Amino acid sequence: MSRRHSPAAERNAPFILAELQRLLPPRGLLLEIASGTGQHAAALSAGLPGWQWQPSDYETESLPSIAAWCEGLARVLPAIELDVTSADWPSADAVFCANMIHISPWACTVALMRGAARHLSPHGLLVTYGPYLVEGVETAPSNLAFDADLRARNPAWGLRRLADIEREAQAAGLILREQVAMPANNRLLVWARA
Numbered sequence: 001m002s003r004r005h006s007p008a009a010e011r012n013a014p015f016i017l018a019e020l021q022r023l024l025p026p027r028g029l030l031l032e033i034a035s036g037t038g039q040h041a042a043a044l045s046a047g048l049p050g051w052q053w054q055p056s057d058y059e060t061e062s063l064p065s066i067a068a069w070c071e072g073l074a075r076v077l078p079a080i081e082l083d084v085t086s087a088d089w090p091s092a093d094a095v096f097c098a099n100m101i102h103i104s105p106w107a108c109t110v111a112l113m114r115g116a117a118r119h120l121s122p123h124g125l126l127v128t129y130g131p132y133l134v135e136g137v138e139t140a141p142s143n144l145a146f147d148a149d150l151r152a153r154n155p156a157w158g159l160r161r162l163a164d165i166e167r168e169a170q171a172a173g174l175i176l177r178e179q180v181a182m183p184a185n186n187r188l189l190v191w192a193r194a
Contacts, residue, residue, distance in 0.1 A: 002064035002065055002067070002068045003037075003038075003065055003068035003069055004036075004037040004038075004062075004065040005037060005039070006036065006037045006039055008099075008184075009036065009037060009039040009040055009043075009098075010039060010043075011183075011184070012098075012129070012182070012183065012184070012186065013039065013040060013043040013044060014043075015182055015183055016040070016044060016098065016129055016182075016188065017043065017044050017047040017048075019127075019180055019182075019188050020044060020047075020048060020096070020127065021047060021048065023125060023127065023178075023190060024048065024051065024094055024125070025050075025093075026050045027050030027051060028050070028051055028052075028092075028093030028094060028121075028124075029051070029052045029054060029090075029091075029092050029093050029094075030045075030048070030051050030052070030053050030054065030092060030093065030094040030095070030096055031054045031056065031089065031090055031092035031094070031095045031096070031119070032053065032054065032055045032056060032095075032096045032097070033056060033082065033084055033095060033096070033097040033100060033112060034056070034057055034058065034084070034097055034098070034099070034100035034104075035055035035056055035057045035062065035066050035079060036057065036062055036065075036066075036098075036099070037062070037065050037066070037069065038055060038062070038065050038066030038067070038068065038069030038070055038079070039069055040096075040098055041053050041055040041066060041069065041070050041073075041076055041079075042069040042070050042073060042076070044096075045070075045073060045075055045076050046073070049075070051075065051094075052075050052076075052077060053070075053073075053075060053076045053077065054077045054080065054090060054092065055070065055076065055077070055079040055080075056079060056080045056081070056082035057079065057081065057082065058081070058082065058083050058084065060081055062079075063079045063081065066079040067079060084100070084104075084108050084111045084112050084115060085107060085108060085111040087115075087118075089115050089118070089119045090119070091119045091120075091121065092119060092120060092121070092124065093120070093121045093124045094120070094124055094125050094126075094127065095115075095116045095119070095120060095124070095125075095126045095127070096126075096127045096128075096129075097112060097126070097127070097128050097129070098128070098129040098130060099129065099130045100112070100130075101128060101130055101132075101160050101165070102130055102131060102147075102150060102157060102158060102159050102160060103150065103157055104156075104157065105156040105157070106156070106160070109160060109165060109168060110168050112126075112128075113126075113165075113168045113169045113171075113172040113174055113191075114172045116172070116174065116191065117172040117173045117174050117193070120193070122193070123192075123193075124192075124193075125177075125190055125191065125192055126174060126190075126191040126192075127188065127189070127190055127191070128188070128189045128191070129182070129186060129187070129188050129189075130186055130187070131143045131146065131147075131159050131185055131186050131187070132159060132160060132161070132162045132165070132187050132189070133147075133159050133160065133161045133162065134161075134162045134187070135161070135162070135163055139159075139185075140185040142184075142185060143159060143185050146159070147159040162176075162179075162187075162189075165189075169191055170194065173193060173194050174191045174192065174193060174194060175191065175192060175193075175194045176189060176190070176191060177190045177191065177192045178190040
């Protein structure tokens with residue numbers, strides 16, 4: 001079966017959708033970076049009727065799952081293969097990226113900030129979601145265990161310090177406009193042009 005399932009994506013989609021509905025204007029084109037299973041593309045696009053959704057993923061083996069989840073959804077474009085470190089991105093009014101920053105090498109986070117700054121429309125937003133290490137905020141034991149597990153699987157992975165991400169965003173011309181505490185010790189970060 002080509003449709004993969006992520007329990008975490010299923011759990012967090014309603015909370016992410018509520019924030020996207022609050023943050024985004026009534027219509028536009030949203031580029032999703034690292035769409036994974038495709039569950040977010042299906043669930044979130046359904047709650048944003050004025051938006052066209054462009055799913056993408058680095059791994060070609062993810063594309064059939066994304067297609068299976070989004071089959072028949074008129075406002076979801078066919079998923080594209082996209083390496084976040086390449087310069088070849090489609091332009092968008094918003095970029096959404098969930099759970100890639102900690103499950104990829106640091107160079108991907110740098111590229112995400114630079115790519116969003118290059119390809120977002122003038123008032124567009126980059127919205128990232130996941131666990132982060134925030135200075136002055138105690139890290140939940142579950143996130144520390146998750147970080148250790150990620151680093152054991154791949155030393156280039158792991159939870160990132162928000163201050164480090166902010167520094168890269170500023171270098172690319174983006175600022176952290178808002179951060180929202182989310183369930184399961186995650187955060188939704190909203191980035192905009194400086």
